Amino acid sequence: MEIPYTIDSRPDTGLFNAKLGIWLFLASEVMLFGALFTSYILLRVSAPEWPHGSLILNVPLATLNTVVLITSSITMVMAWASLKMNNFKKYRTYMGLTFLAGVAFLLIKGVEYGTKFEHHLFPSNSTFFAIYYTLTGLHGLHVIGGMIVNGYLWGPGSRMWKTRPERFTNRVEVAGLYWHFVDLVWIFLFPVLYLL
Amino acid sequence: MDQTQDIKKHVRTYIAVFIALLALTTITVAVSYLHLETHEAIIIALIVAAVKGGLVASFFMHLISEKKAIYMALILTAVFFAVLMALPIFAHSDPIMMKHVP
Numbered sequence: 001m002e003i004p005y006t007i008d009s010r011p012d013t014g015l016f017n018a019k020l021g022i023w024l025f026l027a028s029e030v031m032l033f034g035a036l037f038t039s040y041i042l043l044r045v046s047a048p049e050w051p052h053g054s055l056i057l058n059v060p061l062a063t064l065n066t067v068v069l070i071t072s073s074i075t076m077v078m079a080w081a082s083l084k085m086n087n088f089k090k091y092r093t094y095m096g097l098t099f100l101a102g103v104a105f106l107l108i109k110g111v112e113y114g115t116k117f118e119h120h121l122f123p124s125n126s127t128f129f130a131i132y133y134t135l136t137g138l139h140g141l142h143v144i145g146g147m148i149v150n151g152y153l154w155g156p157g158s159r160m161w162k163t164r165p166e167r168f169t170n171r172v173e174v175a176g177l178y179w180h181f182v183d184l185v186w187i188f189l190f191p192v193l194y195l196l
Numbered sequence: 197m198d199q200t201q202d203i204k205k206h207v208r209t210y211i212a213v214f215i216a217l218l219a220l221t222t223i224t225v226a227v228s229y230l231h232l233e234t235h236e237a238i239i240i241a242l243i244v245a246a247v248k249g250g251l252v253a254s255f256f257m258h259l260i261s262e263k264k265a266i267y268m269a270l271i272l273t274a275v276f277f278a279v280l281m282a283l284p285i286f287a288h289s290d291p292i293m294m295k296h297v298p
Binding site for chain 1: 218237
């Protein structure tokens with residue numbers, strides 16, 4: 001059976017189904033991260049003292065990671081735009097760069113975590129580190145999830161371009177929406193945890 | 197052909213947004229070195245983050261020109277998100293809960 005509305009828009013929503021689907025998923029993600037952000041606020045205002053992020057975390061590394069994720073967002077949108085312009089070779093380059101940016105982000109985060117572990121700074125160390133590891137760890141898992149999808153669409157999944165190019169372009173758009181959301185979450189995590 | 201021209205125009209916007217995001221990141225980090233009062237630092241950092249988030253959502257995620265169904269879902273999300281963010285205020289006005297906070 002053919003899956004309906006993978007290319008054409010559904011008359012009532014005006015969207016292909018996967019697009020509405022990913023936005024509903026992202027809405028649930030807003031609530032997930034929102035719950036953790038509100039927990040952060042509650043923990044912070046209730047704590048007798050709260051460390052300034054910049055004194056115990058590595059701001060230059062986190063700034064670099066911000067630049068890496070922002071760069072990966074533009075390469076992702078360029079990957080989609082390349083398909084829209086019928087240029088599959090450029091798509092592969094941009095999608096490959098997006099994947100590599102994900103690798104770079106995780107490596108930098110790994111260095112940061114490693115240094116903290118060396119100094120015996122674990123989630124059990126303080127409320128600050130508990131919420132820091134929870135928020136950045138969950139975000140890191142989202143990066144890994146996005147990389148799996150992006151890697152698939154760069155590699156084996158890209159075969160669909162030959163048979164159903166429009167459907168493949170829509171898949172890349174949907175993966176892109178998720179990836180930009182992961183970038184968006186980091187845009188808030190970075191100042192909240194590191195700079196305030 | 198028309199679509200290609202259209203996308204090329206979009207690409208120029210994406211590059212402009214990318215430069216703006218880098219500039220705003222520099223501003224956020226620079227402001228943090230000014231050692232402002234905590235409430236001032238929080239307000240500035242959140243405003244800059246909101247502008248950055250707005251740029252990503254509007255242009256990279258194409259929210260600036262989306263269909264009504266997505267806006268409807270997101271309005272509902274924004275309302276519930278606002279309630280979530282207000283929870284600490286509710287908690288602090290709750291005398292039973294506050295008894296347990298040092």
